[in-house]
Amino acid sequence: xxxxxxxxxxxxxxxxxxxxxxxxxxxxxxxxxxxxxxxxxxxxxxxxxxxxxxxxxxxxxxxxxxxxxxxxxxxxxxxxxxxxxxxxxxxxxxxxxxxxxxxxxxxxxxxxxxxxxxxxxxxxxxxxxxxxxxxxxxxxxxxxxxxxxxxxxxxxxxxxxxxxxxxxxxxxxxxxxxxxxxxxxxxxxxxxxxxxxxxxxxxxxxxxxxxxxxxxxxxxxxxxxxxxxxxxxxxxxxxxxxxxxxxxxxxxxxxxxxxxxxxxxxxxxxxxxxxxxxxxxxxxxxxxxxxxxxxxxxxxxxxxxxxxxxxxxxxxxxxxxxxxxxxxxxxxxxxxxxxxxxxxxxxxxxxxxxxxxxxxxxxxxxxxxxxxxxxxxxxxxxxxxxxxxxxxxxxxxxxxxxxxxxxxxxxxxxxxxxxxxxxxxxxxxxxxxxxxxxxxxxxxxxxxxxxxxxxxxxxxxxxxxxxxxxxxxxxxxxxxxxxxxxxxxxxxxxxxxxxxxxxxxxxxxxxxxxxxxxxxxxxxxxxxxxxxxxxxxxxxxxx
Amino acid sequence: xxxxxxxxxxxxxxxxxxxxxxxxxxxxxxxxxxxxxxxxxxxxxxxxxxxxxxxxxxxxxxxxxxxxxxxxxxxxxxxxxxxxxxxxxxxxxxxxxxxxxxxxxxxxxxxxxxxxxxxxxxxxxxxxxxxxxxxxxxxxxxxxxxxxxxxxxxxxxxxxxxxxxxx
Numbered sequence: 132x133x134x135x136x137x138x139x140x141x142x143x144x145x146x147x148x149x150x151x152x153x154x155x156x157x158x159x160x161x162x163x164x165x166x167x168x169x170x171x172x173x174x175x176x177x178x179x180x181x182x183x184x185x186x187x188x189x190x191x192x193x194x195x196x197x198x199x200x201x202x203x204x205x206x207x208x209x210x211x212x213x214x215x216x217x218x219x220x221x222x223x224x225x226x227x228x229x230x231x232x233x234x235x236x237x238x239x240x241x242x243x244x245x246x247x248x249x250x251x252x253x254x255x256x257x258x259x260x261x262x263x264x265x266x267x268x269x270x271x272x273x274x275x276x277x278x279x280x281x282x283x284x285x286x287x288x289x290x291x292x293x294x295x296x297x298x299x300x301x302x303x304x305x306x307x308x309x310x311x312x313x314x315x316x317x318x319x320x321x322x323x324x325x326x327x328x329x330x331x332x333x334x335x336x337x338x339x340x341x342x343x344x345x346x347x348x349x350x351x352x353x354x355x356x357x358x359x360x361x362x363x364x365x366x367x368x369x370x371x372x373x374x375x376x377x378x379x380x381x382x383x384x385x386x387x388x389x390x391x392x393x394x395x396x397x398x399x400x401x402x403x404x405x406x407x408x409x410x411x412x413x414x415x416x417x418x419x420x421x422x423x424x425x426x427x428x429x430x431x432x433x434x435x436x437x438x439x440x441x442x443x444x445x446x447x448x449x450x451x452x453x454x455x456x457x458x459x460x461x462x463x464x465x466x467x468x469x470x471x472x473x474x475x476x477x478x479x480x481x482x483x484x485x486x487x488x489x490x491x492x493x494x495x496x497x498x499x500x501x502x503x504x505x506x507x508x509x510x511x512x513x514x515x516x517x518x519x520x521x522x523x524x525x526x527x528x529x530x531x532x533x534x535x536x537x538x539x540x541x542x543x544x545x546x547x548x549x550x551x552x553x554x555x556x557x558x559x560x561x562x563x564x565x566x567x568x569x570x571x572x573x574x575x576x577x578x579x580x581x582x583x584x585x586x587x588x589x590x591x592x593x594x595x596x597x598x599x600x601x602x603x604x605x606x607x608x609x610x611x612x613x614x615x616x617x618x619x620x621x622x623x624x625x626x627x628x629x630x631x632x633x634x635x636x637x638x639x640x641x642x643x644x645x646x647x648x649x650x651x652x653x654x655x656x657x658x659x660x661x662x663x664x665x666x667x668x669x670x671x672x673x674x
Numbered sequence: 675x676x677x678x679x680x681x682x683x684x685x686x687x688x689x690x691x692x693x694x695x696x697x698x699x700x701x702x703x704x705x706x707x708x709x710x711x712x713x714x715x716x717x718x719x720x721x722x723x724x725x726x727x728x729x730x731x732x733x734x735x736x737x738x739x740x741x742x743x744x745x746x747x748x749x750x751x752x753x754x755x756x757x758x759x760x761x762x763x764x765x766x767x768x769x770x771x772x773x774x775x776x777x778x779x780x781x782x783x784x785x786x787x788x789x790x791x792x793x794x795x796x797x798x799x800x801x802x803x804x805x806x807x808x809x810x811x812x813x814x815x816x817x818x819x820x821x822x823x824x825x826x827x828x829x830x831x832x833x834x835x836x837x838x839x840x841x
Contacts, residue, residue, distance in 0.1 A: 139683045139685070140683065140685055141683070143686055144683065144685055144686050144689065147686055147690060147693065148689060150689075150693055151689050151696075154692075154693055154696040154697060154700075155696065157696075157700065158696050158699060158700055168715075169718075169720075169721060170715045172721075173715060173721065173722070173723050174723075178729065179729065180728075180730060180830045181729060181732055181830055181831060182729045182730070182732065183731075183732045184731060184732065187729075188729045499701075499702070502703055502705050505705045506703035506705055509705075509718075509719060509720070510719055511719040586719070587719065587720040588707065588720045617731065621731070623725055623726065625726070626726075662726075664722050664724065664725060664726050665722050
């Protein structure tokens with residue numbers, strides 16, 4: 132047989148050749164496009180060119196740049212917190228269980244404001260000890276409109292200390308927590324303050340109690356506020372606990388909250404941005420500045436809003452577990468099906484493992500589906516509508532989340548450290564943008580946030596111990612690390628040290644006796660982090 | 675072999691094997707991740723740059739330690755105005771050894787900036803104490819401040835200048 136005999140071709144060859152070419156093209160050209168070009172993920176923050184000894188350079192978000200000004204308000208007309216309730220927007224939306232329009236909300240806010248202005252003297256402070264409800268929002272906006280300072284606590288353990296050191300003129304609480312307040316009062320002598328209680332007043336009453344609803348109805352004749360609130364003036368103080376059990380105190384102005392809402396809006400790129408069609412569900416208490424900023428963002432966008440039961444700070448008994456049941460209890464409110472969830476890492480881990488367990492029930496298809504989704508994840512592409520979602524993961528998500536599975540379009544993770552090995556299963560199970568952020572009690576907005584479409588898998592040498600990265604600094608903060616080892620950094624290692632932040636969404640820390648610090652000073656967060664070569668940060672835990 | 679007979683020729687067999695291999699790759703995609711993270715975005719979606727962006731460590735200089743940075747031998751070029759040291763290596767054309775203002779490289783240029791002059795008598799000798807600038811007129815001080823503004827925007831502030839015995 133000669134060479135030409137071996138290379139005999141016939142019709143079958145043509146057919147096979149055709150099939151071969153199309154398979155080749157399919158394999159090489161039909162690669163999924165990454166949702167965000169990887170070149171952008173290589174330079175997520177803008178680093179300063181100079182650093183001082185023992186510190187890292189100053190880092191800012193790449194979009195803001197080192198020379199840029201921090202965006203301070205989401206819209207040019209929003210200067211004070213009450214501007215979040217836009218009067219020109221007249222469609223109703225549901226806040227917890229109340230369907231209300233902006234005009235009605237503004238009316239209730241000014242009614243309560245006038246009512247409480249009659250009860251407390253000028254320049255007074257009011258302590259708000261409410262769990263998350265629409266009355267909290269009305270109280271907060273009313274006090275800010277009347278320029279009456281409000282105090283919130285992130286934990287009931289701080290109550291005794293706060294009553295002792297900074298006695299307020301009035302306390303607003305609900306009837307379930309009232310006994311604790313009365314008990315805490317016994318330890319403190321010599322105060323005269325007004326108690327306003329939400330809900331039914333208990334009987335018998337040997338102390339003067341006002342009902343929240345009465346205060347609102349007494350204020351139906353509006354009284355103009357004595358001083359118009361200024362954006363830069365501080366109107367609320369928040370006390371939060373440090374991991375070591377100490378107490379820190381931070382003062383926020385209207386500008387801090389407008390910046391916080393700007394930062395929260397900046398988490399979502401244009402294709403998935405917040406709008407009036409959204410329903411936001413949050414697992415962060417309104418007694419924390421970040422939780423409040425999320426609520427304000429929902430108010431500003433005209434979205435419906437609710438919080439999970441685990442946000443209740445002031446209650447008896449144990450806190451509910453942070454798991455899928457907690458997330459599902461948001462459906463009990465008469466809100467439209469949630470579209471954006473602000474969850475804690477424990478929620479996300481529990482959700483991902485439930486969905487994966489359900490998906491594994493389809494024995495034959497699950498391994499194949501997982502392979503395909505993982506392969507497209509390594510290329511940077513993920514979608515909720517792929518073939519594998521329709522066969523395997525979609526039904527698993529529906530079993531776990533119910534109707535929410537269809538409508539949720541993004542999840543923002545904050546309030547803890549997400550372990551690195553929980554990230555890939557969570558991405559595959561949920562197949563929607565997961566934005567990992569880092570928040571702190573001293574700032575209204577997130578301090579760090581990942582790009583919404585960042586799907587990189589960047590394991591470190593010890594993935595079991597390091598948490599997932601939290602991305603670049605947020606659009607209106609700047610960050611530097613102190614306590615950095617100069618020798619190691621000069622040789623090119625990642626700087627590791629305590630995070631210091633500064634920016635328009637970071638409040639003004641007060642010292643223990645209530646002295647305000649310098650404006651725009653660096654705030655010690657007492658958490659350690661390291662920064663990677665692409666400008667993303669990894670928060671490592673407390674100092 | 676059975677299918678060779680069925681398909682008749684080695685060419686067909688080769689094509690068939692290629693098609694089967696590709697289909698297998700499409701239906702069962704690889705899930706291996708590279709052991710080391712690539713340093714170029716062309717080599718993979720999950721990549722990291724090799725190095726951090728360069729940063730300069732803020733140092734305290736004395737007139738003697740500042741002098742070597744005059745750009746001769748292709749090194750960094752530093753100059754000081756009013757105690758602030760600027761890294762002007764990017765402006766080698768101006769401040770390098772052949773540049774118009776090369777006199778200022780590695781020296782305290784405060785007086786020269788204030789009086790708008792590049793003469794050598796504007797500079798104090800390296801072993802003398804720093805120029806106190808007390809005899810400058812207010813408009814000359816303003817001029818110097820304007821130059822500091824210009825330099826801060828254009829170049830990097832990388833240190834401060836102190837007396838030889840204070841460092």
